Amino acid sequence: MTDLLNVSGLSVFYGAKAQAVENVSFAVPSGKVVALLGANGAGKTSIMKAIAGLIPARGAISFDGVDLAGTPARERVKRGIVYVPEGREIVREMTVRENLVLGGYHLGGRERKDRTAMVLDLFPEIANKADGAAWRLSGGEQQMLAIGRGLMAGPRLLLLDEPSLGLAPMLVRRVFDRLRAIRQETDLGIVLVEQNLVMSMRLCDDLYFLRGGMLVGHRSAEELKDSAARQEAIDVYLGAAA
Template sequence: MTDLLNVKDLSVFYGARAQAVEKVSFNVSPREVVALLGANGAGKTSTMKALVGLVKASGDIIFDGQPISGLSTRERVARGIVYVPEGREIVGSLTVRENLVLGGYQLSGALRKSRMETALELFPEIANKVDRAAWQLSGGEQQMLAIGRGLMAGPKLLLLDEPSLGLAPLLVKRVFDRLATIRTESDLSIVLVEQNLQMTMRLADRIYFLRSGRIVGQKHKQELQTEAARQQVIDAYLGAGQHLVA
């Protein structure tokens, strides 16, 4: 099977000396969910920003069979890569409907309407709040809106950065349940950045572990089915942080 995304020797620098990511390599197949797991500062978000062209990076990024390292963020989005950033970054002063429209601004009116209906069916919690200002939504609802806005563009690859961040456990479960529905009912591939191992295992087919900007290990979901295996991964790659074990 041809990879949808192939990343080879990706490195990210901030300034002349601060290296956030060092020669990271991984691949994503069609309809696959790949997770980048690690503690804060491991280089996960920098990797995601490099994929969508928000930071300067070296190395090779091949998407849908074509090199994209020289493309702008706008061009990468047009090719089918959409980034849902950490912290959601919705426009709080706009309504739910207006935020969704922003995600599909380049679409025809009919297609935009159709995709909005699909997003609201997926996230009924915000469907009856479409004319409410986004800042009035709960944290979980804002995360659903951010994902829905990303889906409006009809991506081939969705980059999700810390979707569980700042959410209560019940809302984390609800968000991940909807992500599971998305992957079941679509051809979408997902790169997921997380710290929560348990939630990541529910969704991801493969997990890459990052530490200090490098990939230090890789596991398939099937290799993490027992408590002993999960604890071994925590001890080897993650440390015993509460959020990582949650």
């Protein structure tokens, strides 16, 4: 299977000496979901921002076989790489529909209208609030809006940064249910940053574990179905962070 995304020897520095990510390598095959797991400060968000072109990085990042070196963030979006940041970052004063339109700003009117209808069909929780202010949505609904806004761009690779952050368990399940529906209905590749191992393994094909900016382990979701293997991964890679 062809790799949609290939990250090789990725390193990220903040300032002259502060290294956030060191020599990280992984791949995302077409249509697959890969999780990056680890505690706060493990380097997960830095990796996502580097892939999205939002911060400089060393190493190689290729998308659909093409090296992305020197490619600005705006161009990466046009090629199909869309980043949904931690904390949702919706425009609270705008309506739900206006937030979606922002996500598809580069599309023609007809395509933008069709994609808006698709997103609202996928997330019925926000469909009947489409013309209301985004700040009125619950936390889970705001996360659905953030994901929907990302889908408006027609991505081939969706970078999701901690979609469960700050949500009650019931809302986490609802968000992940929608993500499972997305992967069943499309060939979208997803990189998921999470701290929730149980929810991640239900959605993902492969899970990579990070600590201190370094890749310290890899397991397939199939391997982690075994309770002993799952507990071993928690003890060895996540510890108290799990």
